[in-house]
Amino acid sequence: MPRVDLLDSECAPITVQQYFANGDPGPIVGALATVPELLEPTLGFVGAALGAGAIGVRYKEFAILRTSVLQGCDYCIHAHTAVSLDSGLSTTEVRALRGEIPLEAGFALESERSLIGWIDALAGATGPVPDDVWSAARRHWGEHVLVELTVTIGATMFLNRFATGLQLPTADHVLERLTTEGLA
Amino acid sequence: MTDTIAPSDTVADAVRSGELPGRVWLYSNYNCNLACSYCLTESSPRSERRQLSAEQMIAVAEQAKNLGFTALGITGGEPFLIPWLPETALAMAESLPLVLLTNGTLFTGDRFERAARLAHPDIALQISLDSHLPDVNDMARGPDNFAKVVQAVPLLIARGVRVRIATTVSGALDDPLLDPLKQLVASLGVREDDHLIRPIVRRGRADEVGLGIRAVARDIPNELTITADGAFWGSFGPTVRSGRLDTDLLLTRTILPLAVPAAALLAASRGMPAGTDARLGIR
Incomplete structure (x- = not known):
């Protein structure tokens, strides 16, 4: 409720x-x-x-779904599991972002794993973000990409706490779909 | 947020042109010593106070003047349940002329003396009286209401307080059956143009019992109305139904600075088709 x-x-x-x-x-x-x-x-x-922006919907969904998992927001995990699938992420990739299988099993590219490393460092911890995480991401991505992704992570954390604190309910049709896909 | 705040000259222009009414209403509190059958706010002795502070009310008055509004109104609940209300009303009247709505049933002893201090050229008390027949009046408004009002009004006028009478009716506003009431009001010393006759609006408790005229936003004068719960479109906006605040006419939860809700009201007004408020006589 x-x-x-x-x-x-x-x-x-x-x-x-x-x-x-x-x-x-x-x-x-x-x-x-x-x-x-x-x-x-x-x-x-x-x-x-949270929209597609300059970096595209695939990486936006990396940030939104992974952040929501790290923040433990059921509402956003449910909603963005569905959006991620609709955006073309595979079930394996979604499971990896949700932490159900190792990251390496879902993402072969080091560049994409470095991006997820940046998300994990921001949304899964407090305090300063280690230089090596930034450097790893910067080897593959421009500053503007990481700035945009950082905004997405921050906005998602806001939504996570908003939805979790106010106990917003997941829509029935989303739950039904995720149940069908084994991702509820 | 700053880009949503209307510059003062914008509101002043809108008031001057008639696009916005000049009066800003304040709901000082929601609790009341009565529980009238058609009350918009379900006010009663058991209602939560949901009270504005004196500082907020005075700030609204000052900022309303600076923005270009031209008059103030205080309503409730019953404002005179608040001990500091008369002093606050006097302070607010330093900014703009003020009408203060009251049921007029509390004016005995100290409370009468405090009300009598409102003898001020820019303050009027507006007291409700719905029928010249005590039983009919008291059926809607509570036992002894008629007797208390007809006793208090001449005494207040004798002390120099300007008194307006508001009559709320379920029938036609020009019903000849209202003539005896008009005569009674005149006999109490109230000027003819200070006797206001208005319809019951079907919101709040009136809606629950099926009383009054149905009104949507465009039917309700778009007077900026400030409450402890936020700012509303019109003094008929912050109504309560089954204990729950109606939010359909909510403008903003922000009440100060007053420019924030004033800008929201202006924007909403400009998106609204012409209404029938004049025909319905809602005021």
């Missing part, structure tokens, strides 16, 4: 009703709408940070 009322189209505040015009916009919007002045800027930021 969510900890807050998830607003629907009937009780959506007048300033954000456009987000409800095409049906249920989901629990993140339903919860954010209780503070309507935060909805637009938050969605603007999150949408830009």
Whole structure:
């Protein structure tokens, strides 16, 4: 059960009703709408940070799914397991990002493992990030890629805590799909 | 956030042109000594106070003036349940003219003396009276309401307090059956143009019992309304149904700086088709 009322189209505040015009916009919007002045800027930021951007949807999903696993956010793990599959990641890659099989079993390229190393260092630990993790990633990726990925990781951590703290529920159709694919 | 704050001249222009009403309403509190059958906010002695502080109310008044609004209103709940309310109202009236809504049933002893201090050229008390028949009035508003109001009004006027009477009706606003009430109100010393007759709006408790006219946002005057729960479109916005605050007319949870909700109100108003508020007489 969510900890807050998830607003629907009937009780959506007048300033954000456009987000409800095409049906249920989901629990993140339903919860954010209780503070309507935060909805637009938050969605603007999150949408830009989690959208395809310059580095493409594959690496964005690396960051979002892996971060959500490290932060233990069931809502985001469920949602982005489905999005990752839709974005072309294989079931093996998804399992590796979810920590169910070794990373090496899912990702043969050192460049991609270095990117995941950067995600792990940021989202799976606190305090300073070791230089060798940065250097390993920089051998393969430009600064702008790592900056964009870092924004995605940070935005995902925000969403992870938002969804976990407010106990946002996973949509039934997502759970059904993941159950079918053995990834629930 | 700064780019969402309307510059003061924008709001002032909107008020001058009539795009925004000049009055800013404040819900000082939600608790009340009465539990009227058509109450928009389900106020009663058991309601949570959800009270604005004196500092917040005075800041709203000052910032409303700076933004270009032209008048203030305080409503509730019953504002006179708050001991410091008269002093705060006097401080707010230093910024803008003020109308203070009250059920008028608490004006005995010390409370009467505190209310009498509101004899001020820029302050009016607005007291509810719904019928010239005590039983009919008291059926909606509670036992002895009629007697207390008709006793308090002349006494307040005698002390120099400007009193307006608000009558809330379920029928036509020009019903000849209201004539005896108009005569009664005049006999209490209230000016004819200080007697306001308005419909019950079907929100809050009135909605639960099927009373009043149905109204959507465009039917409700878009007066900026400040409460402890946030800022709303219109004084009929922050209603309560089955103990739950209606959020459909919520503008922002931010109330200060006032420019934040004022900008949201202006933006919402510009996205709204013309309404029927004048025809429905909601005020």
